[in-house]
Amino acid sequence: MWAFILKRSGVMLLTALCLTFVVFFLTNLYPNLEKLAKTQGNMRMTDVQVENWLDTRGYTQPLLVRYGEWLGVVPSFRFTKDNGKVAGRCIKPGMDASVAPEYCGVLQGDFGMSSVFKEKVSVIVGKRLGLTGWLMLFVMIVMVPMALIIGVLAGMREGSKLDRGLSTFSIATTATPEYVSGVLFIVIFASSAVGLKWFKGSSASAMTEITFANFTLPVMTMAFYGMGYIARMTRASMAEVMTAQYIRTARLKGVSFPNIVMKHALRNALIAPFTVIMLQFPWLLTGVVIVETLFNYKGFGWVLVQAASNNDIELLLSCSVVAVFVVLVTQLISDIGYVFLNPRIRMS
Amino acid sequence: MNSLSAWEIILQIIVQFTPVWIALAVTLSASIYYKDRLGLYGHLFDSRVGTVGLILVLFWVFTAIFADAIVTHDALSQISGMKNKRPGTEVRLAAEGAYQYYLLGGDNLARDIFSRMIMGSRAVLIIAPAATAFAFMVGITLGLPAGFRGGKLDMNLSFLANLVLAFPVILLFFLLVTPEIRSTGVPIYLAAVLFLFPVIFFVVLFQSRFYTQPMKRNIYVGTTLVLGLWAYSGLAFNADPLNVFYMEPNLLNIFVSVVFVNSPTVYRIVRGLAMDIKTRDYVAAAETRGEGPWYIMLWEILPNARGPLIVDFCLRIGYTTILLGTLGFFGLGVSPESPDWGMTINEGRKLMSIYPHLAIPPALALMSLVLGLNLLADGLREQSLKD
Numbered sequence: 001m002w003a004f005i006l007k008r009s010g011v012m013l014l015t016a017l018c019l020t021f022v023v024f025f026l027t028n029l030y031p032n033l034e035k036l037a038k039t040q041g042n043m044r045m046t047d048v049q050v051e052n053w054l055d056t057r058g059y060t061q062p063l064l065v066r067y068g069e070w071l072g073v074v075p076s077f078r079f080t081k082d083n084g085k086v087a088g089r090c091i092k093p094g095m096d097a098s099v100a101p102e103y104c105g106v107l108q109g110d111f112g113m114s115s116v117f118k119e120k121v122s123v124i125v126g127k128r129l130g131l132t133g134w135l136m137l138f139v140m141i142v143m144v145p146m147a148l149i150i151g152v153l154a155g156m157r158e159g160s161k162l163d164r165g166l167s168t169f170s171i172a173t174t175a176t177p178e179y180v181s182g183v184l185f186i187v188i189f190a191s192s193a194v195g196l197k198w199f200k201g202s203s204a205s206a207m208t209e210i211t212f213a214n215f216t217l218p219v220m221t222m223a224f225y226g227m228g229y230i231a232r233m234t235r236a237s238m239a240e241v242m243t244a245q246y247i248r249t250a251r252l253k254g255v256s257f258p259n260i261v262m263k264h265a266l267r268n269a270l271i272a273p274f275t276v277i278m279l280q281f282p283w284l285l286t287g288v289v290i291v292e293t294l295f296n297y298k299g300f301g302w303v304l305v306q307a308a309s310n311n312d313i314e315l316l317l318s319c320s321v322v323a324v325f326v327v328l329v330t331q332l333i334s335d336i337g338y339v340f341l342n343p344r345i346r347m348s
Numbered sequence: 349m350n351s352l353s354a355w356e357i358i359l360q361i362i363v364q365f366t367p368v369w370i371a372l373a374v375t376l377s378a379s380i381y382y383k384d385r386l387g388l389y390g391h392l393f394d395s396r397v398g399t400v401g402l403i404l405v406l407f408w409v410f411t412a413i414f415a416d417a418i419v420t421h422d423a424l425s426q427i428s429g430m431k432n433k434r435p436g437t438e439v440r441l442a443a444e445g446a447y448q449y450y451l452l453g454g455d456n457l458a459r460d461i462f463s464r465m466i467m468g469s470r471a472v473l474i475i476a477p478a479a480t481a482f483a484f485m486v487g488i489t490l491g492l493p494a495g496f497r498g499g500k501l502d503m504n505l506s507f508l509a510n511l512v513l514a515f516p517v518i519l520l521f522f523l524l525v526t527p528e529i530r531s532t533g534v535p536i537y538l539a540a541v542l543f544l545f546p547v548i549f550f551v552v553l554f555q556s557r558f559y560t561q562p563m564k565r566n567i568y569v570g571t572t573l574v575l576g577l578w579a580y581s582g583l584a585f586n587a588d589p590l591n592v593f594y595m596e597p598n599l600l601n602i603f604v605s606v607v608f609v610n611s612p613t614v615y616r617i618v619r620g621l622a623m624d625i626k627t628r629d630y631v632a633a634a635e636t637r638g639e640g641p642w643y644i645m646l647w648e649i650l651p652n653a654r655g656p657l658i659v660d661f662c663l664r665i666g667y668t669t670i671l672l673g674t675l676g677f678f679g680l681g682v683s684p685e686s687p688d689w690g691m692t693i694n695e696g697r698k699l700m701s702i703y704p705h706l707a708i709p710p711a712l713a714l715m716s717l718v719l720g721l722n723l724l725a726d727g728l729r730e731q732s733l734k735d
Contacts, residue, residue: 031528175719177670180711187704286518308522323516
């Protein structure tokens, strides 16, 4: 078991390194750096000035060296200005160059500064992740039980009217991406012209206080799209279990149908959906970005959009670290959990 | 100024769609008449879900084909005084012979929403299936040997596929689909790699089958190479000498990103299927006959994996449609003027609480197309399992 986890963690680390390097490469392409120089310095900089701006900040070093700096395995760049002062990434304003640390990368816990928000990246990401955490929590609370109920009800009698109805419903939800259902929900429930005006179309106020009125629509929108897939997986798994020998035995013994479903079938039928639910997390990220944009809820997805559209390199890198980390950890958990839940599978 | 009532609007829209109804009726009645001879497609009509899905998909396919006849106004031109007007408003000072109404109202730039929705179907129905087909070519060409051979090749390719799969789609889009990235040539390099796969696929397909008949082989492989490399030069490098094959730089960017995102999933499916099918007796028989590995992969394993692949193809077109909408929603669409559904939704949502009619038509259009594809896939799965 431990060898398996160790090996998976190794692969995970390698994947994380590769992916962050790809993001690093894409955000540090020359046109992006040029844009950064112009937005940070002066819009009317000449090419020579841009070159100079990038040079004095260490942006013209080889890519691998700078990636190492960002990681914290290569001493960070320093530059002696004309007036004899030493400047560099590790030297914070007001700090003397001689006492500043040599390394300041992710490994040292320094994620850098955001060039748009003028704040420490770790602070921004931490705060926004907290807000998104609430959204995800409520989405999970709504989505998972509903999906499982639909899946179990549909799968327990395969081919029945109930099954057909619920299956069509789950197909319909998977065909409705967040930006469609969100728009429809806002028109139906929040529009001031024709709607029912039950909920608010904006969740900006939910950042300070979550209420039923301002948080229902984003949660509903996200849960709606993700639900269908889990429900379909649960249905398939349930339908398969219901044809198993031991279920037939139980029926022949005279166990009542509700009892069979609840006590005999359910536990085995829920193994497959567990994996699916864990693997849904990375999918939810796209949903988070859309829903937070749509409902003006300034969480992690909103920061990602801001960082990407302003080419805020260090913020974008940290966002991708978080995103990649979430994906890889959920993959690991789903693998380990699957083995724990399913005694038939033993590790090689 | 008189405007149409709700019933009149619905009636007018139904009338506008006349070419689609005729085409639908002809196709469906012919299909049902020859049902028994059409194989899996014919069996589709035995399942209600599949039939509904097929009708929805065909509806949009015919709408895209006959779009020029259906639209009431030019999708890009603005008519003054029609900004944000309600559905069914009469066009002010309509020219002689021009259509008198904005059936679904005007958008915030005074363009006809109905016509924009119709024209939007065209872009989606060309890009989504094409991108899916390319992703399948990449996935099949890499997945078959990975599943069939296994070993180091499988390990490395699977690591790469997992790498792309671990990448959050939305982040990848933000990084790949920006105007800045175009000037660095990254999309062109990606295109150069990804667009090569269809050519390789068909060359290997014909070579493995006909290498014992040089005459036939030369014709097939030669035609593929000439046509394939011609299209390749035009699409990937915009270097087509005759200017037949050409892609807008922005479109290429989007296309490549969508193919790139979809390929690893297809790869995983094909790999799994190949691993399963390679243990069958007919594969062993082919090996005993002395067939080469590529023949076995492309002419023994692939045809037997077609059921799940066709189902996934339908689902994946739907997923690609959603992805294209997502791109449009974030303003990364084909071009700012184009009547792309995702972009129209994004524009409409800003005024949603006052003018809900702006965003709803494209939203419902996108939803019904994807729903049709998903239902079609479900029907196909049901019928192919029966065989």
